[in-house]
Amino acid sequence: MTIQSLGYIGVNSTQLDQWRDFACDVMGLQDVSSDLGDAHTQFYKMDYHPYRLFVQHSAHDGLAVCGWETNNQQGLDEVAAALTEADVAFEWADQLLISKRRVQNLLSFTDPAGNQHEAYWGVVSDFKAFNSPQGVPGFVTADQGLGHVVLPAPNFSETAQFFTEILGFGLSDLMKLRFTPDPEEPIKRLWFMHCNRRHHSLGLLEIPHPAGCIHVMTEVNAIDEVGRCNDRRIAADIKLSGTLGRHANDHMVSFYMQSPAGFDIEYGAEGRTVDDWSRYEVFESTVPSFWGHDFSVGQQD
Ligand SMILES: [Fe+2]
16 A cells, blocks of 8 residues: 555644644644744644644635655655556645655645645654643554544545545445435435554545535544543633544544634544454444534534
8 A cells, every 4th residue: 555644734724823722722732833834834743743734824714735645755656656547637746845845755636526635755854752732642643644534525436436446545434424314315425444554544525515624633642631632622612513422433532623724623542443454344334433422512503
């Protein structure tokens, strides 16, 4: 598999100050913008990578890009070859973008649903320890990447096929959803896919979304850190989108909150990993969670 993990995400923001408060005060990420950023771009660190999240000033709020990590130039060349063979347009980055992303080489492409992606290799790291302003001891990253992202994919079949057949993601599990009790409402498909031992790094949901993203998940090392983040969320008056619960697919204990970009951040712990996907049985869930995760709170004013 050429794509190894979700390496970074980029966000568009009309109000950079809101993101600084949210990322540092609530999520507990380390602001490294004074080292890496400029007046229009903020960078946030979660681990030994130079950053895992960047936020750039924009005329609109939403997800800008998902950055997918490959091991080396050969891995990136394999991504380029797969895109070429499938007749999918992509662009090799110029030196300016490569140095801005702090990688060795990078290419950009768009998936069939219009979501923007980058693939790269070779992050530039000074190996400074992660130092959370909120005392978060650490996030679960390394070979599992920064977490997972769930993207809108109204043209579902085409988009799911793109990730599984062209980019080599494996299907982990799936759901078929209706958002109302109306049996006439068309079913929306939700697929969860893996590219490493994290249960899923990518989800696709068969709806459009104005923020270009349903949610991004970050995982901390202990359940107490999930509770502490929820305390900080309450103190900062950040809207809860989904109550605490444990997911049936990745076993994550998490809650959801609304980021300043209009998509949710899922903040969790105790996610499971799968070491041997050849022995894993793909399944369909009829419920998202063993318990909790009441998403109706997000619909209330
Ligand atoms: Fe999630």
